[in-house]
Amino acid sequence: MRSGIALITGSCFFVACYAYTPIPPASAPVSGAVRLTLLPSAYSQSFSRIGSQVAAVEGEVRAIDDSSVTMSVTDVARATEDDEQFHGETVTIPRQSIAAFDRRHVNIPRSLAVTSMIVGGAIWIAASLGHGAVNQVRQKGSSGTQ
Numbered sequence: 780m781r782s783g784i785a786l787i788t789g790s791c792f793f794v795a796c797y798a799y800t801p802i803p804p805a806s807a808p809v810s811g812a813v814r815l816t817l818l819p820s821a822y823s824q825s826f827s828r829i830g831s832q833v834a835a836v837e838g839e840v841r842a843i844d845d846s847s848v849t850m851s852v853t854d855v856a857r858a859t860e861d862d863e864q865f866h867g868e869t870v871t872i873p874r875q876s877i878a879a880f881d882r883r884h885v886n887i888p889r890s891l892a893v894t895s896m897i898v899g900g901a902i903w904i905a906a907s908l909g910h911g912a913v914n915q916v917r918q919k920g921s922s923g924t925q
Contacts, residue, residue, distance in 0.1 A: 799881035812883035821876035
């Protein structure tokens, strides 16, 4: 049972809860995970492989300069459609099209809360199934009738 709990606890840290924090465009990171929210005026622009109607993009920054941000895109939020996932397609976004920069980070309190609930649930299930419980031992030979 302990090895099961250790396995569940360890695996929970691979699925951490992430949050985005707004950052000023002047301090935009030169690498790392970010979300760029685009201006409504940019919705009609076509951004090569990800197309048009782009409201926001998430991914890893590959290069950044005064005029553009180049990133490997993993998710695209569209203005008129459902979100779409990508597999690291490289896209360059002009800075004048960007409304906001958000940096992705692990939300530690939320991650610990989720992990605690998963581990607590696993312990509760194991206990309710009677693993290791003394009351599960039956007496041999007694049939309950006399």
